Amino acid sequence: MPMIKVLPIDEIPEDSRKIIDVGKYKVLVIHSKGQFFAVDNHCPHMNLPLKNGKITEDHAIVCPFHRSAFDLETGDVKEWSPWPPVMGKALGAIAREKALPIFETMEKDGWLWIADKPGE
Ligand code: FES
Secondary structure (H helix, E strand, O other): OOEEEEEEHHHOOOOOEEEEEEOOEEEEEEEEOOEEEEEEOEOOOOOOEOOOOEEOOOOEEEOOOOOOEEEOOOOOEEEOOOOOOOHHHHHHOOOOOOOOOEEOEEEEOOEEEEEOOOOO
């Protein structure tokens, strides 16, 4: 998969995040526990931004809106719209469960590289 050189590693210190335009995607890059993750900034539930989502101990991102949770490495759904109680379940039925698109990352010569599109 073609990779794009996006930013110097020292511009994204530990525990920070940035939005980067990669083609038609807004990619959310996260530096957490020594690892870089790159995911679509749009939550697959209702397309709302994930940028301020909480990162859990087991490397998931939790959407700030209805708290769907996605594995940062695989994009797999860990929870689907559990919030708010009762309403969340109804809102979850609006869209079928869908994984979060994930972009491959690579560090080279002090720069972070990101795949030009999400993996399959
Ligand atoms: S928009 Fe993310 S869980 Fe609903």
